[in-house]
Amino acid sequence: MVLLETRGLTKSFGGLVAVDGVDLAIEEGESISVIGPNGAGKSTLINLVTRMLDPTAGEIEFKGESITGYEPHEVVQKGVSRSFQTASIFPELSVEENAQIASLAAEHGSFRLNFLRHRDNYGEVEASAREILDAVDLLGQRNVTAEDLPYGDKRRLELAIALASEPDLLLMDEPTAGMSPEETAATVRLIERVKEELGLTILLVEHDMEVVFNVADRIVVLHRGAVIAEGAPEEVQGDPEVQEAYLGGVEA
Amino acid sequence: MSDEPTETADAAEDGGAVVERTRRRFPSWSRAVESEWFVVGATTVAVALFPWLFARAPVVSDLLNGYQDLASLILIWGIFAMGFNLLLGYTGLLSFGHAAFWGGAAYAAGLFSTQVSSSPLLIVAAGTVFAALLAWVLGFVALRRGGIYFAILTLAFGQMMYYMALSPLSGITNGENGYTDVEVGQLFGSFHLRYPVPGLDWLLGTWQYVFVGAITVLCVALAYRVLNSPYGMVFRAIRENEQRAEFVGLNVWRYKLMAFIISGSLAGVAGSLFTIHGSYVPLESLYWTTSGEVVIMAVLGGVGSLFGPILGAGLYLYVENITSGIRELTVPLTDVVLLDGFGAYWHLILGLVFVAVIVLFPRGIWGLFRDVAAGIRRLGGGRR
Numbered sequence: 110m111v112l113l114e115t116r117g118l119t120k121s122f123g124g125l126v127a128v129d130g131v132d133l134a135i136e137e138g139e140s141i142s143v144i145g146p147n148g149a150g151k152s153t154l155i156n157l158v159t160r161m162l163d164p165t166a167g168e169i170e171f172k173g174e175s176i177t178g179y180e181p182h183e184v185v186q187k188g189v190s191r192s193f194q195t196a197s198i199f200p201e202l203s204v205e206e207n208a209q210i211a212s213l214a215a216e217h218g219s220f221r222l223n224f225l226r227h228r229d230n231y232g233e234v235e236a237s238a239r240e241i242l243d244a245v246d247l248l249g250q251r252n253v254t255a256e257d258l259p260y261g262d263k264r265r266l267e268l269a270i271a272l273a274s275e276p277d278l279l280l281m282d283e284p285t286a287g288m289s290p291e292e293t294a295a296t297v298r299l300i301e302r303v304k305e306e307l308g309l310t311i312l313l314v315e316h317d318m319e320v321v322f323n324v325a326d327r328i329v330v331l332h333r334g335a336v337i338a339e340g341a342p343e344e345v346q347g348d349p350e351v352q353e354a355y356l357g358g359v360e361a
Numbered sequence: 362m363s364d365e366p367t368e369t370a371d372a373a374e375d376g377g378a379v380v381e382r383t384r385r386r387f388p389s390w391s392r393a394v395e396s397e398w399f400v401v402g403a404t405t406v407a408v409a410l411f412p413w414l415f416a417r418a419p420v421v422s423d424l425l426n427g428y429q430d431l432a433s434l435i436l437i438w439g440i441f442a443m444g445f446n447l448l449l450g451y452t453g454l455l456s457f458g459h460a461a462f463w464g465g466a467a468y469a470a471g472l473f474s475t476q477v478s479s480s481p482l483l484i485v486a487a488g489t490v491f492a493a494l495l496a497w498v499l500g501f502v503a504l505r506r507g508g509i510y511f512a513i514l515t516l517a518f519g520q521m522m523y524y525m526a527l528s529p530l531s532g533i534t535n536g537e538n539g540y541t542d543v544e545v546g547q548l549f550g551s552f553h554l555r556y557p558v559p560g561l562d563w564l565l566g567t568w569q570y571v572f573v574g575a576i577t578v579l580c581v582a583l584a585y586r587v588l589n590s591p592y593g594m595v596f597r598a599i600r601e602n603e604q605r606a607e608f609v610g611l612n613v614w615r616y617k618l619m620a621f622i623i624s625g626s627l628a629g630v631a632g633s634l635f636t637i638h639g640s641y642v643p644l645e646s647l648y649w650t651t652s653g654e655v656v657i658m659a660v661l662g663g664v665g666s667l668f669g670p671i672l673g674a675g676l677y678l679y680v681e682n683i684t685s686g687i688r689e690l691t692v693p694l695t696d697v698v699l700l701d702g703f704g705a706y707w708h709l710i711l712g713l714v715f716v717a718v719i720v721l722f723p724r725g726i727w728g729l730f731r732d733v734a735a736g737i738r739r740l741g742g743g744r745r
Contacts, residue, residue, distance in 0.1 A: 161608075180612075181607050181608055182610045182611055182612050182613070185608060185609060190608075190609075191608060193608075197602060197604065197608075198602065198605065199597070199598050199601035199602050199605065199606075200602070201597075201601055202597060202601060209594065210594055210595065210606070213591055213594065213595070213611075214609045214610035215610065217591065218610075219611055219612035220611070220612040220616065221591070223591055223592070224586075224590045224591075224619065225583075225586055225590060227397070227590060228589055228591055228593070231591065234591075270609060
């Protein structure tokens with residue numbers, strides 16, 4: 110089943126076309142990686158799909174339903190979650206509260222009039238937050254203030270926040286940016302593990318080719334906002350147009 | 362957890378148990394302190410003792426120079442500052458137009474008292490409902506923008522209310538003279554607010570204080586419950602990272618509107634009590650300086666806490682009402698006059714107090730208390 114589909118998705122900023130008529134289809138359970146040189150429109154694509162930006166033209170469908178007019182939180186409630194390029198967390202709250210906020214949104218929906226109900230009554234939120242923290246190995250640090258975590262752990266916390274939203278599709282914007290090789294390897298293992306455990310479909314935007322080839326079943330190459338190649342990692346690797354545009358002719 | 366010293370293998374079991382036990386002793390105490398019953402109980406005791414300590418207790422009241430009427434006024438502004446701080450300190454939104462809710466409710470309460478009913482409870486209810494509806498409408502527009510634009514929009518709405526009351530609506534509001542026809546009846550038809558409480562007047566003073574104090578405790582309980590509900594967590598999430606809050610699937614806009622309405626309603630409770638307290642609604646209650654005062658009170662007391670702003674309100678009003686009454690500043694224990702007309706400089710004194718608090722204790726008076734308490738606890742822990 111096609112989980113996410115974009116048709117003719119286009120975004121221009123003034124005269125600059127950042128995303129140019131992208132047709133993309135992601136099957137359930139698939140791991141797709143979007144690669145391309147800087148400024149190819151990868152992040153813009155994610156921002157369009159998560160409704161952070163309004164498309165200039167085109168259609169986005171999730172589970173066969175158009176989400177083009179949705180608010181960002183509605184898209185998350187439908188089952189699309191994302192991580193950001195910089196670790197986007199709630200810095201002054203504890204690690205556990207960070208996860209609880211996301212669990213709360215998943216369990217209770219986008220809004221409820223429950224401001225007079227004590228949060229001790231929400232055991233299911235606490236339980237699911239702990240489960241997620243356990244899955245990313247942060248349960249031991251649950252009482253630490255999030256901003257005091259080392260960088261790699263912050264990224265893992267962000268992944269936990271994204272996972273606590275109980276998504277079907279997870280979009281990750283350069284999850285290993287700024288990480289040491291060890292942290293990168295650990296993150297790849299983590300992504301593969303949660304993907305398997307939670308049956309996630311993943312769309313990954315990434316610069317690190319090692320990560321891409323490890324995680325992705327299929328690669329989509331963007332160049333100047335348009336898809337120039339698409340296929341299994343080995344196929345894309347050998348594509349002369351891709352080497353020209355992206356790898357700069359260097360033999361991989 | 363990670364900074365626990367690693368134990369040697371053979372000591373691990375016993376040592377671990379000891380660490381666990383000692384660690385548990387403090388959390389159980391701090392959990393008790395955080396429980397609602399404790400907070401409401403402690404607030405009730407503090408509110409009950411306050412007028413006595415402030416106005417009548419031996420030595421303390423002589424030092425403080427306080428009086429009964431100011432005690433009620435401090436609680437009223439305390440509610441206002443506490444409600445305001447739900448927005449500034451917890452949700453991270455700086456409103457510069459909270460005078461609209463305070464003054465709006467004050468006028469609504471005043472008009473209600475003459476036109477509909479003079480029952481104090483109904484007056485407060487009417488003013489609060491008005492403030493809540495007003496917050497809904499103003500929030501609906503002002504919350505479209507964030508940061509400085511939000512602050513300016515709220516300021517503009519506040520000033521619009523002020524000019525409405527000053528001129529176009531002066532037929533109703535009595536314009537720049539303020540609304541003078543306030544009629545305050547008896548509480549539950551039997552307690553005259555101006556009369557002393559029989560048998561307890563040494564402690565509480567008048568029925569009016571009992572009325573204001575009871576509503577203060579109620580407001581503290583309500584605000585504390587809100588902060589411990591899912592809303593409290595969502596508000597802080599919005600303050601910390603609005604974008605992330607939206608992208609975990611929370612409807613940030615509606616939560617912000619709710620924060621604005623709850624905050625405006627508390628300002629409305631306070632504004633209505635202000636009308637009852639003075640039997641008068643001054644036009645200044647809608648003026649932007651009122652919005653500014655509540656910002657100062659909240660920051661002075663500490664925006665990171667529920668109670669800080671109440672302390673800030675107390676300190677502000679103390680300087681405004683007591684310090685301003687000191688005519689001459691003398692060298693202690695002598696008659697040497699340092700400065701004549703000292704009290705006239707109360708704004709300057711307040712400014713100095715404000716700067717001192719912000720520079721020395723950025724988390725406000727409440728933050729200072731917390732630090733002192735933590736220091737004492739650490740000393741106790743060190744000895745053991």
